[in-house]
Amino acid sequence: MPNIEILLPKLQTNSFAYSLPQNIQANKGDFVQVTFRKQEFVGIVWQEYSEYLDQEKIKPVLKRYDLPPLKKELMEFVDWVAEYTMNAPGSILKMVIPIQSVFKEKSLSKFIPIEPASIVPASSINLSEEQQVAVNKLKEPLDNKDHKVLVLEGVTGSGKTEVYFELIEQVLKEKSGQVLILLPEISLTSQLIQRITKRFGIEPARWHSDLTDKEKRNTWLNIAYGGARLIVGARSALFLPYSDLRLIIIDEEHDSSFKQEEGVTYQARDMAVVRAYIEKIPIILSSATPSLETIYNVNKKKYELVTLASRFGEATLPTSVIVDMKGDNARKKKFISAELVDELKDVLEQGKQAILFLNRRGYAPLTLCGECGYRFACPNCSTWLVEHRSLSCHQCHQCGYSVNFKSKCPTCHKENSFVPCGPGVERIEEEVKYTFPDARTILMTRDTVNSIQAVENIINQILDGKVDIIIGTQMIAKGHHFPKITLVGIIDADLGLLGGDLRAAERTYQLLSQVSGRAGREKDKGKVVIQTFNPENPIIQSLVTGERRSFLEQEIMGRKMVHMPPFGKLASIVISGFNDEKVAEFARFLVKISPVSNTISVLGPVPALISRIKNKFRYRILVKAERNISIQKYINYWLDGVKAPGSIKLKVDIDPYNFF
Ligand SMILES: [Zn+2]
Numbered sequence: 001m002p003n004i005e006i007l008l009p010k011l012q013t014n015s016f017a018y019s020l021p022q023n024i025q026a027n028k029g030d031f032v033q034v035t036f037r038k039q040e041f042v043g044i045v046w047q048e049y050s051e052y053l054d055q056e057k058i059k060p061v062l063k064r065y066d067l068p069p070l071k072k073e074l075m076e077f078v079d080w081v082a083e084y085t086m087n088a089p090g091s092i093l094k095m096v097i098p099i100q101s102v103f104k105e106k107s108l109s110k111f112i113p114i115e116p117a118s119i120v121p122a123s124s125i126n127l128s129e130e131q132q133v134a135v136n137k138l139k140e141p142l143d144n145k146d147h148k149v150l151v152l153e154g155v156t157g158s159g160k161t162e163v164y165f166e167l168i169e170q171v172l173k174e175k176s177g178q179v180l181i182l183l184p185e186i187s188l189t190s191q192l193i194q195r196i197t198k199r200f201g202i203e204p205a206r207w208h209s210d211l212t213d214k215e216k217r218n219t220w221l222n223i224a225y226g227g228a229r230l231i232v233g234a235r236s237a238l239f240l241p242y243s244d245l246r247l248i249i250i251d252e253e254h255d256s257s258f259k260q261e262e263g264v265t266y267q268a269r270d271m272a273v274v275r276a277y278i279e280k281i282p283i284i285l286s287s288a289t290p291s292l293e294t295i296y297n298v299n300k301k302k303y304e305l306v307t308l309a310s311r312f313g314e315a316t317l318p319t320s321v322i323v324d325m326k327g328d329n330a331r332k333k334k335f336i337s338a339e340l341v342d343e344l345k346d347v348l349e350q351g352k353q354a355i356l357f358l359n360r361r362g363y364a365p366l367t368l369c370g371e372c373g374y375r376f377a378c379p380n381c382s383t384w385l386v387e388h389r390s391l392s393c394h395q396c397h398q399c400g401y402s403v404n405f406k407s408k409c410p411t412c413h414k415e416n417s418f419v420p421c422g423p424g425v426e427r428i429e430e431e432v433k434y435t436f437p438d439a440r441t442i443l444m445t446r447d448t449v450n451s452i453q454a455v456e457n458i459i460n461q462i463l464d465g466k467v468d469i470i471i472g473t474q475m476i477a478k479g480h481h482f483p484k485i486t487l488v489g490i491i492d493a494d495l496g497l498l499g500g501d502l503r504a505a506e507r508t509y510q511l512l513s514q515v516s517g518r519a520g521r522e523k524d525k526g527k528v529v530i531q532t533f534n535p536e537n538p539i540i541q542s543l544v545t546g547e548r549r550s551f552l553e554q555e556i557m558g559r560k561m562v563h564m565p566p567f568g569k570l571a572s573i574v575i576s577g578f579n580d581e582k583v584a585e586f587a588r589f590l591v592k593i594s595p596v597s598n599t600i601s602v603l604g605p606v607p608a609l610i611s612r613i614k615n616k617f618r619y620r621i622l623v624k625a626e627r628n629i630s631i632q633k634y635i636n637y638w639l640d641g642v643k644a645p646g647s648i649k650l651k652v653d654i655d656p657y658n659f660f
């Protein structure tokens with residue numbers, strides 16, 4: 001019996017040798033059943049030949065499944081991502097085959113795949129001249145079946161979606177072929193799906209964590225057989241076994257939610273570019289505020305830029321004003337400035353809608369005792385507890401620990417001595433209700449809106465005009481199209497700037513311009529009020545002038561000077577464990593044994609920004625390399641044979657986004 005290599009969808013595993021009995025025919029990419037540690041698994045024939053010799057120990061393949069084999073492009077992609085993110089290929093295959101229940105004999109025999117068929121659009125719209133020019137440019141690589149990375153940059157409300165719908169139409173009109181649209185957050189799916197249904201007369205396939213096992217199974221199979229032609233999904237949809245992928249669209253490409261932080265850490269946008277390259281298909285990165293990395297690649301002529309400079313139809317861009325929160329406004333001890341209150345009055349009188357944006361959940365980020373100074377802190381993390389009045393508790397946003405409200409201070413035992421410090425969205429809502437008792441308000445945060453259904457309900461309430469003032473976190477900043485919103489008030493524009501990491505300024509700029517873009521998306525002119533303590537800050541200034549390019553050029557210069565991405569490469573190594581001293585000692589030991597290099601520097605260790613989470617102490621080492629150096633090879637060489645003692649964990653994150 002010949003030996004073959006089988007890869008199992010199992011965390012941190014490489015392929016294993018199995019023997020292929022004569023009565024089973026299986027080629028590279030085929031789905032087969034094997035036993036592994038006495039459990040049955042479905043795996044993929046990764047190599048048709050294995051050098052492993054010990055016939056005594058080797059187990060036979062049990063059967064082959066009658067399923068379309070994994071394409072060689074996808075197998076190549078799995079290997080590529082594994083190497084790049086420094087994970088074993090089994091961890092990546094787990095994302096390709098996320099559900100084992102697909103292969104239950106009963107469900108497989110009952111499943112009838114949808115036949116791929118051409119789809120005729122249900123409606124069309126008249127594109128503006130600018131949009132038509134963009135469509136023509138974007139269509140080129142699709143016509144030529146070429147790989148190309150196209151950046152679709154359009155101001156908010158310019159109709160980017162309509163432009164990429166034209167390309168989707170071109171694929172769907174054919175008899176087969178698939179289009180994947182990746183979204184940064186599943187809360188954005190419902191509005192897009194409504195638009196797709198209206199435009200193409202079909203419901204696209206969905207892929208995200210909210211689906212039931214059965215939905216996942218059917219969608220997975222229809223993707224593998226090619227019957228699912230248009231797929232809308234969160235980042236994990238990138239790894240599915242498309243039978244005939246023709247086009248990938250990354251919506252809101254700048255969004256840092258594309259970075260997966262748990263388990264295998266990867267940047268879905270960047271990995272999508274790689275998949276498109278391997279599949280030899282075009283990919284569109286769409287955004288009103290493309291990321292600095294993307295602009296860099298445009299400047300380097302690696303990506304091609306297509307721009308939409310004006311808003312669609314009668315809409316014009318909103319005007320922005322800065323309100324200085326120092327001086328008079330500070331003395332009034334209100335979170336909403338007099339200027340913003342006046343604007344809100346106008347909105348209410350005219351029967352329009354307003355958004356108040358503050359990227360902070362809960363009522364107050366910190367509560368202390370006015371008598372003795374006691375502060376609510378998390379016992380498991382180095383964080384303060386956030387006061388949530390709606391939930392009557394103080395909660396840790398890192399580990400979820402919470403304590404119910406108390407009326408008595410646990411230290412000095414004084415009654416009702418607690419003072420909330422600073423605002424969260426709940427506190428803004430309280431102030432709105434106090435100032436405008438008749439206004440209808442709604443809170444949009446992860447705490448109040450935690451399912452796709454809940455998002456849909458809120459969106460419909462807003463669209464039906466049942467709400468006057470929407471108060472929310474970044475959840476309201478993204479993608480939504482609400483025609484009646486004419487005012488956006490940014491409560492604390494400085495908040496995101498405090499993050500202090502590489503992308504803090506860029507991210508703040510993107511978030512604030514996204515939320516500003518919610519104003520005046522149709523006939524009525526929009527207005528944006530930006531409250532800040534730093535009116536001179538260049539980011540705040542460029543938001544008002546709309547001179548994004550000059551802000552970006554400054555950022556690019558800044559990163560170039562310190563050799564930070566995209567000018568250099570970065571990896572972060574986080575070492576964590578329960579014993580602070582031992583973790584620190586191991587971290588220092590690692591740095592001490594790091595190989596000396598002219599092109600790579602190892603920085604740290606330093607306690608991570610949040611130095612303790614869930615009782616684990618955390619230290620961070622940063623590895624910085626020149627752009628053309630393989631940072632992975634260096635780390636592999638360095639950590640080869642190093643064993644972390646006991647319960648200490650070591651995690652490598654290539655291209656880190658999160659510096660907590
Ligand atoms: Zn006290």
Ligand SMILES: [Zn+2]
Binds near residue numbers: 378396397398401613
């Ligand atoms: Zn905690």
